[in-house]
Amino acid sequence: MQRDVKETVREWLENDVVDLFLGYRMMDGHVLPHAFVKNRLEEADDIVSGPVRYPLEKLAAEIVAKHPDVRIGLLVRDCNQRALNVLAVWNRIDPGHVKTLNLNCCPSKLIEHGDCSYLEPTATGPYKRQVGIDNNMAPQDLESYDPGDRIMRWMYEFQKCIKCYGCRNICPVCFCKDCSLEHPELIETGELPPEFPIFHLTRAVHMAGRCIDCGLCEDACPADIPLRLLYRKVNEIVKDVFDYQTGTSPDQSPFNVLGDQVTLEPRPIGTA
Numbered sequence: 001m002q003r004d005v006k007e008t009v010r011e012w013l014e015n016d017v018v019d020l021f022l023g024y025r026m027m028d029g030h031v032l033p034h035a036f037v038k039n040r041l042e043e044a045d046d047i048v049s050g051p052v053r054y055p056l057e058k059l060a061a062e063i064v065a066k067h068p069d070v071r072i073g074l075l076v077r078d079c080n081q082r083a084l085n086v087l088a089v090w091n092r093i094d095p096g097h098v099k100t101l102n103l104n105c106c107p108s109k110l111i112e113h114g115d116c117s118y119l120e121p122t123a124t125g126p127y128k129r130q131v132g133i134d135n136n137m138a139p140q141d142l143e144s145y146d147p148g149d150r151i152m153r154w155m156y157e158f159q160k161c162i163k164c165y166g167c168r169n170i171c172p173v174c175f176c177k178d179c180s181l182e183h184p185e186l187i188e189t190g191e192l193p194p195e196f197p198i199f200h201l202t203r204a205v206h207m208a209g210r211c212i213d214c215g216l217c218e219d220a221c222p223a224d225i226p227l228r229l230l231y232r233k234v235n236e237i238v239k240d241v242f243d244y245q246t247g248t249s250p251d252q253s254p255f256n257v258l259g260d261q262v263t264l265e266p267r268p269i270g271t272a
């Protein structure tokens, strides 16, 4: 199947189906995001389609912002596809300019739509703590703690934060030019850990109707804070209240589920 990916990328580039293809390539012993292009076609032989995850769609949106006419081929798993839908909803990318090559999380399968079993929580995880929160918990299990206990556990988790911004930087749907998390009137510069709860609450609120539950933030967090669980909870509320499931379609917007009450003004692709 690996051969099919290489062949498809070659074919798309050779036949000008796309101008460039965003995927992964092994370089100097590391798997890195890479733009494959027609005049370096031989590089397509090095494409890696194993279980590597990076928000390639975020890179695609940045390229399109600078070169609006470019046609991009993109290696996507289900989480990338959901992020792509969100980027389309937020007018960051025109789906018409992106041709996707879909892969399951399983490295050996090239299928139309994969599943996300790679990220499914297991019943017993390695992250048992005395006073924190188990990364593998379901939101309803977390709610079985009384409110005081719950807040103490989140405080325990958030006090480990070193404000590295890894969670925001890796997030496929965090794309604002001026990020609130760096606004000095909201988040005090140089304070570690960031003041409880404003830093994490701000990001959690921004992930409402936006987080596609890819888990990259949690993977990136050097403090192992259960961020995915926090954003899952936020989006459970969005689903209950607005009947909006993030990332399921490039057309359904969190704004138009409110009917006539809110309208999203179209703006040029790539503006913040």
Ligand code: SF4
Pocket: 167, 170, 171, 172, 173, 174, 207, 210, 211, 212, 213, 214, 215, 216, 217, 218, 227, 228, 231
């Ligand atoms: S899980 Fe984390 S990285 Fe993924 S979309 Fe949600 S907030 Fe962003």
Ligand code: SF4
Pocket: 168, 173, 174, 175, 176, 178, 179, 180, 181, 202, 203, 206, 207
């Ligand atoms: S959504 Fe919020 S946290 Fe993410 S980049 Fe924008 S302002 Fe920053």
Ligand code: SF4
Pocket: 160, 161, 162, 163, 164, 165, 166, 167, 168, 217, 220, 221, 222, 223, 224, 225, 227
């Ligand atoms: S990645 Fe973790 S440590 Fe870094 S800012 Fe985000 S929550 Fe804090």
